[in-house]
Amino acid sequence: xxxxxxxxxxxxxxxxxxxxxxxxxxxxxxxxxxxxxxxxxxxxxxxxxxxxxxxxxxxxxxxxxxxxxxxxxxxxxxxxxxxxxxxxxxxxxxxxxxxxxxxxxxxxxxxxxxxxxxxxxxxxxxxxxxxxxxxxxxxxxxxxxxxxxxxxxxxxxxxxxxxxxxxxxxxxxxxxxxxxxxxxxxxxxxxxxxxxxxxxxxxxxxxxxxxxxxxxxxxxxxxxxxxxxxxxxxxxxxxxxxxxxxxxxxxxxxxxx
Amino acid sequence: xxxxxxxxxxxxxxxxxxxxxxxxxxxxxxxxxxxxxxxxxxxxxxxxxxxxxxxxxxxxxxxxxxxxxxxxxxxxxxxxxxxxxxxxxxxxxxxxxxxxxxxxxxxxxxxxxxxxxxxxxxxxxxxxxxxxxxxxxxxxxxxxxxxxxxxxxxxxxxxxxxxxxxxxxxxxxxxxxxxxxxxxxxxxxxxxxxxxxxxxxxxxxxxxxxxxxxxxxxxxxxxxxxxxxxxxxxxxxxxxxxxxxxxxxxxxxxxxx
Numbered sequence: 001x002x003x004x005x006x007x008x009x010x011x012x013x014x015x016x017x018x019x020x021x022x023x024x025x026x027x028x029x030x031x032x033x034x035x036x037x038x039x040x041x042x043x044x045x046x047x048x049x050x051x052x053x054x055x056x057x058x059x060x061x062x063x064x065x066x067x068x069x070x071x072x073x074x075x076x077x078x079x080x081x082x083x084x085x086x087x088x089x090x091x092x093x094x095x096x097x098x099x100x101x102x103x104x105x106x107x108x109x110x111x112x113x114x115x116x117x118x119x120x121x122x123x124x125x126x127x128x129x130x131x132x133x134x135x136x137x138x139x140x141x142x143x144x145x146x147x148x149x150x151x152x153x154x155x156x157x158x159x160x161x162x163x164x165x166x167x168x169x170x171x172x173x174x175x176x177x178x179x180x181x182x183x184x185x186x187x188x189x190x191x192x193x194x195x196x197x198x199x200x201x202x203x204x205x206x207x208x209x210x211x212x213x214x215x216x217x218x219x220x221x222x223x224x225x226x227x228x229x230x231x232x233x234x235x236x237x238x239x240x241x242x243x244x245x246x247x248x249x250x251x252x253x254x255x256x257x
Numbered sequence: 258x259x260x261x262x263x264x265x266x267x268x269x270x271x272x273x274x275x276x277x278x279x280x281x282x283x284x285x286x287x288x289x290x291x292x293x294x295x296x297x298x299x300x301x302x303x304x305x306x307x308x309x310x311x312x313x314x315x316x317x318x319x320x321x322x323x324x325x326x327x328x329x330x331x332x333x334x335x336x337x338x339x340x341x342x343x344x345x346x347x348x349x350x351x352x353x354x355x356x357x358x359x360x361x362x363x364x365x366x367x368x369x370x371x372x373x374x375x376x377x378x379x380x381x382x383x384x385x386x387x388x389x390x391x392x393x394x395x396x397x398x399x400x401x402x403x404x405x406x407x408x409x410x411x412x413x414x415x416x417x418x419x420x421x422x423x424x425x426x427x428x429x430x431x432x433x434x435x436x437x438x439x440x441x442x443x444x445x446x447x448x449x450x451x452x453x454x455x456x457x458x459x460x461x462x463x464x465x466x467x468x469x470x471x472x473x474x475x476x477x478x479x480x481x482x483x484x485x486x487x488x489x490x491x492x493x494x495x496x497x498x499x500x501x502x503x504x505x506x507x508x509x510x511x512x513x514x
Contacts, residue, residue: 097356183440
């Protein structure tokens with residue numbers, strides 16, 4: 001399938017709407033009408049951004065369904081599906097770190113064909129479209145050419161690696177990789193596309209966490225698969241994003257060992 | 258000792274000079290004259306920023322010595338000592354994450370009397386001066402009033418917690434704290450002052466890593482000590498920064514158990 005520009009314009013417009021919805025909540029005081037104890041600001045910002053994106057997408061691409069983290073799955077029977085995560089990195093958002101992201105993915109018959117990572121505070125945006133070069137704020141980017149011993153590894157939390165065998169992977173990373181950057185959520189995947197990081201491995205993700213990332217990584221020359229090396233498809237939860245085939249293979253060898 | 262405004266102006270001017278020195282290197286390509294394999298960009302930016310700060314400080318406060326991460330200790334016998342870390346969070350800087358920071362601390366007879374945390378990309382600055390309210394971009398900030406069960410914990414890397422007993426502390430955090438944010442370096446301490454985070458615990462820091470943080474935390478109503486609860490003094494390596502006395506005590510109980 002070749003993607004016409006209308007889909008790209010829809011994603012850009014949705015990201016812009018999400019930025020406008022999220023920015024006022026960043027580091028905001030808790031409003032008096034919000035009662036929840038845990039992360040009320042995140043909830044309000046999440047909902048506002050997802051509603052804003054749904055409104056834009058319904059106008060631009062009425063032939064697509066929408067699956068959002070907050071508001072469920074609208075028309076799941078359609079071939080085209082938007083997959084939305086209004087705020088990926090809710091802890092970063094709540095803490096006031098500008099590394100959370102809005103994620104907009106587009107699947108055609110279950111296959112990622114477009115992905116967008118937007119950071120509303122630094123006003124950065126990565127856009128990946130199947131068959132086209134990934135861009136960062138409109139400028140094409142490439143993953144880094146790097147030896148495995150020079151890899152910059154990132155993952156959001158060591159607590160993702162709790163199952164038997166996972167600790168062996170982290171031990172390998174600590175020994176083999178040049179440096180490790182903790183935290184970061186989806187922002188890390190944008191940095192892989194831009195060549196700042198080289199390998200991200202995470203476990204237990206939902207579709208809305210990774211749907212937007214695949215085209216960003218692959219359009220920059222990287223590779224993104226599940227932990228067995230298979231293409232990511234709905235239902236996948238464990239992901240690897242690598243700057244190159246060689247880095248991917250080095251990580252997969254450890255993950256499937 | 259009461260600090261006159263000249264010291265504050267010196268710190269602000271040094272931070273401004275460091276910003277100007279660092280910004281061109283952020284996400285820059287490796288220049289051809291740089292030969293090191295590891296993190297050449299960081300080294301160049303680090304050196305440029307420390308040189309720029311030393312020039313400014315020598316003009317404004319000739320009666321102070323300067324200890325910098327990169328260029329050694331100039332006149333250590335003096336009562337007043339600037340302590341500089343041009344880029345705290347070198348991995349974040351190399352990866353292109355806007356959470357590294359320039360740190361400027363001032364010690365008088367070994368005691369922290371001024372601290373400044375600057376983020377050159379988001380253009381944010383926390384300033385703490387003993388006896389005055391901490392500011393974030395000129396606006397006074399306060400730590401959050403929070404129950405221990407609602408604490409937002411942050412630390413740069415789980416690999417800081419390698420000694421016997423440290424894993425028990427992390428297990429307590431995972432159970433007791435509301436959320437944990439990994440990564441972040443000195444930026445986390447600014448967020449404690451602003452009320453976005455509530456507890457940071459780290460091990461193995463150098464003087465230049467923490468000298469700038471104490472006044473920022475304490476001027477916002479927080480507490481910062483070593484792992485035994487003692488005030489931080491040159492030679493200390495293990496630190497706790499907490500939103501309140503209650504959060505500090507809860508953490509110290511686990512750290513000294």
